[in-house]
Amino acid sequence: MNSFILATGVFDPASLVLLIWVLLTCGVVSYFSYRRHVSPLRLRAIPGIAAIEEAVGRATEQGKPIVFTTGWGGDIQRPTTLAALNLLRFVAGKAASYGCRILFPTHDPVIAEAAKEIIRTAYNEAGHPDQFREDDVTFVSPSQFGYASGVDGIVSRQKPGAIFLFGTFEGEALILAETGNINGALQIAGTDSTIQLSFFIVACDYTLIGEELYTASAYLTDDHRVQSSMYAQDLIRAVLVTLLILLPILAMLGVNLYKEIL
């Protein structure tokens, strides 16, 4: 069967290693997510995640709104945007139960529609559907610096108590983070863009680094399936780190498996 697929050119043999890694990751994540007997997991404390509730509470006490934005770099298909929207569900839920206004400016009208539904659902579930304001979810501009100017304008005029910058950010990252800093907001950021991480680390109060953004929802939910999938991620990473140590040693001994395995 394999040779048939390869012979017909349907499958590119160069992708075989990638396919194996994807299937392995999917298999391990699915197994841990759906296994029946689960012992409680001990989660490493991440200050940025613990501070999310505090940030919403602080803004509520100050009588100020909160701003949540997903950055200019990602559309709705990007896993980082999906992870950010999962976090929005939690943040909007807290904001709705505290009676805090949440502003969501974005560069993408599809993300705006998705965010509108998430925030509306959060207010409905909190029993305050009347407090949801459709105007607070704003499609600002598809242009990068048009979006940055729009968000900066909202932050400068509304003076939010807390700002959440979760998603894929590019050149606008520091412009947004510094404006938030100047306006005295408590800022929590999280991104997969390694270049922008350094800007967030110096300009924000808390920063979720890379993968922490994807695991944040596991910390904020009681669903064991989500938490178990995080355990699976750690397991795969441990395998990768072991290979990264083992393969160079094998290469020094004349067994070169780098290209075959990674």
Added chain:
Amino acid sequence: MTNRLAWIATLVTGLFMMAQYFIKTEATNAIYTTLLDYYQIIFAVSMIVGGIGLLKQHSLKVQRSSQQRGYSLITITAILFMVIVAVISGTGATSPYQWAFNNLQAPMQATTFSLLAFFVASAAYRGFRVKSAPAFVLALAAIIVLVGKSGFGEMISQQLPAIAGWVLNNPSTAAKRGILIGVGIGSVATALRVILGIERSYR
């Protein structure tokens, strides 16, 4: 029922998108292209919805006679102007639309972008304040790279550019790759959680 349908649609589309990356046939390519076309249609329609929403929002602000009325008036005028000139005279190189883009929008974007220079300076000032051991490492690495990569570095020592290069190519790249490995695994796990319906932002 609606939720179940949404989940089934996510599951089927997600698994197909993953499979089509590896299996290249005429049928999978055709379905993939069609799905991308549908996404473009959804994006275009939502762009119209977004534009109308923006106009509606700013019209309300003008009616409420808030302090921000001026900004809203400028926004409404700019949106209507660009739409009207594009419809009347097209978007060619010599059209008023292109003129407005080159002479109004592009300079405004460049202005916002140039703010970065000042923000980098203020962020660097905060970042370089040595309050702890990690902050000291950050400041030291930054100073070595800043000085080493400028012409000034070579004047101080011939070795400084090489040291700056080593910092960028070894510890910095190693840290970046560590983060990227985590991001890669996290992306697959997040996508899988969404595809399997374990984690969903819709109810």
